[in-house]
Amino acid sequence: xxxxxxxxxxxxxxxxxxxxxxxxxxxxxxxxxxxxxxxxxxxxxxxxxxxxxxxxxxxxxxxxxxxxxxxxxxxxxxxxxxxxxxxxxxxxxxxxxxxxxxxxxxxxxxxxxxxxxxxxxxxxxxxxxxxxxxxxxxxxxxxxxxxxxxxxxxxxxxxxxxxxxxxxxxxxxxxxxxxxxxxxxxxxxxxxxxxxxxxxxxxxxxxxxxxxxxxxxxxxxxxxxxxxxxxxxxx
Numbered sequence: 146x147x148x149x150x151x152x153x154x155x156x157x158x159x160x161x162x163x164x165x166x167x168x169x170x171x172x173x174x175x176x177x178x179x180x181x182x183x184x185x186x187x188x189x190x191x192x193x194x195x196x197x198x199x200x201x202x203x204x205x206x207x208x209x210x211x212x213x214x215x216x217x218x219x220x221x222x223x224x225x226x227x228x229x230x231x232x233x234x235x236x237x238x239x240x241x242x243x244x245x246x247x248x249x250x251x252x253x254x255x256x257x258x259x260x261x262x263x264x265x266x267x268x269x270x271x272x273x274x275x276x277x278x279x280x281x282x283x284x285x286x287x288x289x290x291x292x293x294x295x296x297x298x299x300x301x302x303x304x305x306x307x308x309x310x311x312x313x314x315x316x317x318x319x320x321x322x323x324x325x326x327x328x329x330x331x332x333x334x335x336x337x338x339x340x341x342x343x344x345x346x347x348x349x350x351x352x353x354x355x356x357x358x359x360x361x362x363x364x365x366x367x368x369x370x371x372x373x374x375x376x377x378x379x380x
Contacts, residue, residue: 162192162256163376164294167368168269168342169302170335171320172309174356174364178302179265181365182372185380186261194255196247197265203250213250216243229323233281237271241289244268248293256294261378268293273341277322277334298375299351300368301342306335308357 167179176197183195198221201213220243228236252262268290275286310316310331318326322334346353352371356364372378 160259162259162261163297164262166264166267166296166299170339172313173302173304176265179263183263189380193261195263273338276341277337301351301353303355304357306332
């Protein structure tokens with residue numbers, strides 16, 4: 146069945162929206178591309194939302210939005226010392242709770258209403274990080290995220306860690322896997338995460354885009370062409 150046929154609607158039932166996920170290592174340009182794709186979709190008249198690391202607004206439900214914001218604060222706006230004291234298993238399950246709730250109350254309702262979702266900071270990078278962490282079972286990490294909505298298109302921004310570092314300029318301890326604070330620690334860890342993302346790519350239907358040396362406009366144009374080719378979304 147073609148994508149167009151899959152989205153055919155009957156009566157007043159809206160066609161399901163597409164979920165487009167952008168993934169890659171830290172510094173690959175995920176957030177920049179996700180924001181541009183979202184703006185372009187909206188400007189072209191497509192209903193679309195951008196869901197990212199700090200997205201907590203649930204339409205027409207201020208109480209649920211407030212709950213998401215409190216959970217987001219616990220996970221992403223916490224004290225670094227306390228975070229490291231909690232341990233890897235705690236953070237795996239905490240992140241699973243965050244992604245599960247965001248998927249349940251934001252992404253699934255939007256898709257059902259015919260709204261396209263651009264997902265930044267998806268769980269694929271989290272899986273890759275845990276795959277290089279010997280303290281946590283890779284199988285466990287895969288299981289706690291297995292129920293999340295399957296994206297219709299994963300745009301994988303491939304770039305080496307050294308160039309990613311040049312783009313970022315600075316990094317956190319988390320982005321070195323808490324292995325150190327030098328540039329080489331960042332590069333070594335991010336290249337290991339990149340290798341794990343490439344393994345995930347082989348198991349899924351991803352659109353892999355080598356962005357080495359590409360400027361932002363070229364990356365956006367290539368991704369926009371992919372939306373038109375894969376999902377018939379013209380922007």
